[in-house]
Amino acid sequence: MDIIQIVGLGLTATMLIVVVKGKSPQIAFLLTLLVGVFLFIFLLDKIQLVINLLEKLSVQAGVEMIFLQTILKIIGIAYIAEFAAQIAKDAGEGSIASKIELAGKILILVLALPIVQRVVETVLNLLPT
Amino acid sequence: MMAFLSDWLRGLILVIFLAVVLDMILPNNVFQRYAKLVMGLLIILIMLTPVLKLSGKSIYEMDFTLDSLLSGGNSHSANLPSLEEIQQESAQISQQNQLLTAEAWKSGITENVKEIVEQDKPGLTVDRVEVKYTQNAQGQPEKLDGLTVTLKTRTDPDTVSSIEDVRPVIIGKSEGDADAEPALSQADRRRAETGSAIRTQIAAEYKLPASKVLVVWRDS
Numbered sequence: 001m002d003i004i005q006i007v008g009l010g011l012t013a014t015m016l017i018v019v020v021k022g023k024s025p026q027i028a029f030l031l032t033l034l035v036g037v038f039l040f041i042f043l044l045d046k047i048q049l050v051i052n053l054l055e056k057l058s059v060q061a062g063v064e065m066i067f068l069q070t071i072l073k074i075i076g077i078a079y080i081a082e083f084a085a086q087i088a089k090d091a092g093e094g095s096i097a098s099k100i101e102l103a104g105k106i107l108i109l110v111l112a113l114p115i116v117q118r119v120v121e122t123v124l125n126l127l128p129t
Numbered sequence: 130m131m132a133f134l135s136d137w138l139r140g141l142i143l144v145i146f147l148a149v150v151l152d153m154i155l156p157n158n159v160f161q162r163y164a165k166l167v168m169g170l171l172i173i174l175i176m177l178t179p180v181l182k183l184s185g186k187s188i189y190e191m192d193f194t195l196d197s198l199l200s201g202g203n204s205h206s207a208n209l210p211s212l213e214e215i216q217q218e219s220a221q222i223s224q225q226n227q228l229l230t231a232e233a234w235k236s237g238i239t240e241n242v243k244e245i246v247e248q249d250k251p252g253l254t255v256d257r258v259e260v261k262y263t264q265n266a267q268g269q270p271e272k273l274d275g276l277t278v279t280l281k282t283r284t285d286p287d288t289v290s291s292i293e294d295v296r297p298v299i300i301g302k303s304e305g306d307a308d309a310e311p312a313l314s315q316a317d318r319r320r321a322e323t324g325s326a327i328r329t330q331i332a333a334e335y336k337l338p339a340s341k342v343l344v345v346w347r348d349s
């Protein structure tokens with residue numbers, strides 16, 4: 001049933017925005033933003049379920065939480081940056097959107113820094129000095 | 130060995146599974162390349178776990194936090210003690226220092242009291258000196274509060290005082306406990322006199338009220 005609610009909300013909002021856009025683009029933009037946030041909030045419960053399952057699995061498998069945390073952080077950064085970038089693009093600010101995307105990419109790479117360091121250290125340790 | 134291998138495999142499989150899930154739910158292909166890079170690194174790291182094990186390190190004991198990396202948290206600084214440890218150590222050392230200072234100060238007073246008593250009354254030795262004092266905020270002795278001097282008669286065979294007093298012979302009294310009393314009271318009186326003399330002397334030396342100086346006798 002959730003998907004019907006979500007699709008209903010999305011389609012209604014789309015029609016409304018199409019109608020409003022001709023008269024006042026500002027209101028249309030605000031509507032886009034609002035509906036986007038609402039859809040995100042709808043999904044929070046489901047995301048919680050998925051994360052709980054993944055956490056349980058990784059605890060059972062004895063995988064360190066730091067890996068799961070890294071993965072979840074990557075997903076979070078990707079989605080939030082994507083959300084903001086899309087809104088900026090919709091508002092006609094392509095340059096801002098690409099800056100947001102750049103920030104997201106860099107933050108994802110920063111998450112990888114400690115891992116890169118460990119991998120390089122290990123490989124260097126393997127080589128005979 | 131088998132347990133380690135199965136742990137390793139389980140971790141590897143789970144991380145690959147997570148990577149696939151991540152791949153599916155990533156929003157678009159702009160981020161996918163970057164996320165794939167990170168996931169690939171993670172998988173490489175997990176695959177290298179047995180190698181790490183050879184060099185005696187466990188992947189699960191490693192510090193993956195970004196803060197430690199940014200603050201130069203490599204293997205060199207890992208050996209340095211943390212700020213908290215240094216502070217603890219310094220607190221310990223300063224406490225020891227204060228104790229040593231207090232001890233030195235007390236032993237100085239003890240030596241001085243011994244000198245005074247033994248110069249003045251050659252037949253006596255100072256057995257023990259207890260020093261009471263108030264500490265200041267740094268835990269160092271600030272003010273002398275009182276002295277308890279434990280005296281002992283010297284037991285050298287060649288000193289005069291070691292010879293037992295001749296007890297007064299009282300004729301006409303019944304024998305028993307009564308004849309010991311005068312001798313005891315005489316010795317006590319002598320002790321009290323000597324004690325009060327020493328007391329006033331020490332009190333004058335340390336500028337203390339005489340009531341703060343106690344003289345205790347101990348039988349040798």
